Amino acid sequence: MAIRQRRVTITDVARHAQVSTTAVSKVLRDAYGVSEAMRLKVRAAIDDLGYRPHNAARAMRGRTFTIGVLLPHIRNPFFADIIDGLTDEISAGGYQAIMVQSGGRDPAAERRASDALVDRQVDGVFWVAPACARAQLEQLAEDTPLVVLGRHDRSSRYDCVLDDDEVGAELAVEHLIGLGHRRIAHIADSLVSRSTALLQTIRAATYERVMTEHGLAGHIAVASTSYTEEGGYAGTRELLSRDPRPTAIFAGSDQAAFGALAAVHEAGLTVPGDISVAGYDNARVTGLAHIALTSVDQDGALMGRTAGRLLLERIGGRTAAVRFSVTPTLVTRRSTAPPGPE
Amino acid sequence: MAIRQRRVTITDVARHAQVSTTAVSKVLRDAYGVSEAMRLKVRAAIDDLGYRPHNAARAMRGRTFTIGVLLPHIRNPFFADIIDGLTDEISAGGYQAIMVQSGGRDPAAERRASDALVDRQVDGVFWVAPACARAQLEQLAEDTPLVVLGRHDRSSRYDCVLDDDEVGAELAVEHLIGLGHRRIAHIADSLVSRSTALLQTIRAATYERVMTEHGLAGHIAVASTSYTEEGGYAGTRELLSRDPRPTAIFAGSDQAAFGALAAVHEAGLTVPGDISVAGYDNARVTGLAHIALTSVDQDGALMGRTAGRLLLERIGGRTAAVRFSVTPTLVTRRSTAPPGPE
DNA sequence: GGCTGGATGGGTAACGTTACCCACTCCTGA
DNA sequence: TCAGGAGTGGGTAACGTTACCCATCCAGCC
Known part of the structure; x- marks a missing residue:
């Protein structure tokens, strides 16, 4: 493996801007207690050095600005519509979606995939069409903000997005x-x-x-x-x-x-x-x-956008469960017609 | 947000098994210097407590057992074939693939996506059809084992998987x-x-x-x-x-x-x-x-499997660049026929 | 008997970030 | 004049894991 040159860290930024690491951290997180002058100074230093936060280190203490998406399989083209909507919604807030295939049918594989996201310390999980037991969802929701797409059971712990x-x-x-x-x-x-x-x-x-x-x-x-x-x-x-x-x-x-x-x-x-x-x-x-x-x-993009919004709200602190239901419509095309004479 | 109950950590496992955290870590990583008795004792404790390694913490020091996959977009059904092959190959070694959409056409978005993976400290990157400049790939490869799919430029820093x-x-x-x-x-x-x-x-x-x-x-x-x-x-x-x-x-x-x-x-x-x-x-x-x-x-599954193997090899220490080329074949179906009379 | 070295186990200092506190300076109002 | 609080900045101890090193034990050998 090539020799990795040391990353630019928050300490480097702090030294370059002649402020404390705490101050830099506050600027990064848009936290309270930072003057406009400080903000500018720190941002300049960040640009100078090309600093990017180290996500794993963040994960040890706070947020990762990452949404984990569980998809049964990426082959389904409908999921692409959903993901487009989700990405739209969350990227403005600086969030990044990472996707993992859950397999969909094998419970053990599905569990592994969900564990993989939790272990990677995502801030929230968007689970598309989970096949597992409801108890497993409840349990996951206890640790992590969760939005589930495409299931009809009600829960007080996670949000649901579904079509009727x-x-x-x-x-x-x-x-x-x-x-x-x-x-x-x-x-x-x-x-x-x-x-x-x-x-x-x-x-x-x-x-x-x-x-x-x-x-x-x-x-x-x-x-x-x-x-x-x-x-x-x-x-x-x-x-x-x-x-x-x-x-x-x-x-x-x-x-x-x-x-x-x-x-x-x-x-x-x-x-x-x-x-x-x-x-x-x-x-x-x-x-x-x-x-x-x-x-x-069933407007996948809308469902994806909504899921993103609900997740951000949950990460922001909402605890009351929300249920968002889309009313589907029928689009008639050439694959259906009256039956022929018998 | 729900109150998170404290995770089971390596320290808990060590206490439960009455050994040091170092010993547990060694067992987890299959590292040298662990007796069979120790291994069994630690594994038992892990099972007892339901311990799972905290990936973010791992990322601070060593491996994350994560492969980052960059896809232009999940809508392309051919990518599903590739990902199936990749997953097949890497999951045996305990690796997990996480996917990120790169957008494909907007250079800034593509860069953000690649940064997102690096910042999440993946052990290797599998980049499908990158559109960026070759220099950017070289630079990425300096920090992280990299396998590129579908580009024809040669590099001594990363591996290429392609069809002719x-x-x-x-x-x-x-x-x-x-x-x-x-x-x-x-x-x-x-x-x-x-x-x-x-x-x-x-x-x-x-x-x-x-x-x-x-x-x-x-x-x-x-x-x-x-x-x-x-x-x-x-x-x-x-x-x-x-x-x-x-x-x-x-x-x-x-x-x-x-x-x-x-x-x-x-x-x-x-x-x-x-x-x-x-x-x-x-x-x-x-x-x-x-x-x-x-x-x-162009046998996407084979290409995916190969990419997985090459990445594992690189993570394992190989530095020489490899180029794997598939020879495509034509599959004739009903969408082509001789032209009609003019 | 002492020396060597392999096998095994443990102690400890990082890794980069943030939560939590505290300190200081002003300003306001009694 | 002074208490109190808002606004601002910084110090420090974690977070969970592993890399690196050291300690111990014991077998084998001169």
């Missing part, structure tokens, strides 16, 4: 029914078994409820795989092999819908001629003309 | 020419102006070279936008407005190709009937049947 998945799923299923479909299948995530608070569970349950309410209980068909392209693909293959096969598929996520489109196509069927497909998330790619997927929109 | 973009671009363009196309356009990234070592530059230059070699210099048509969906979309709209319009488009990345497909579709043209489209990266989505994009494959 019941409304969203209803929109999608009602849309398909409205087009005249009866054999509407659903691609679910097998994590539904873990908790009723998971968005996956709610979307699946709502699908069944709406079907039942329209007298279509007999046509309920669920492939329980995962909210990924592979999951959508495998689930759709399974659904297509049933007899009679469905005329429409409501995939629980856009990624799964992508896999569904592929499977339909591969089976020599057309969308929406033979099968209509609807997704959920309205990630930006789904709007592209060659894909044109009907999807439930 | 000249071969890749050649494969794509030759393929289109072989199909009978003459008016083949290219969607480039406007960053090409910054350095001849950027993969964008090489792909664009190779396109022009191959066209020229086949006597098609007069048909060279480049839309210089960016390697994103928006870029591909805007670039393609521009290309389609030319007269005569191209019969094939070689997009410099799959994401750009996605945008291109959308624009072609929106113009009421078909792929590959009216226009053939080829991409680059062969991210997993491109293989899905409803997309079926012809693309240049």
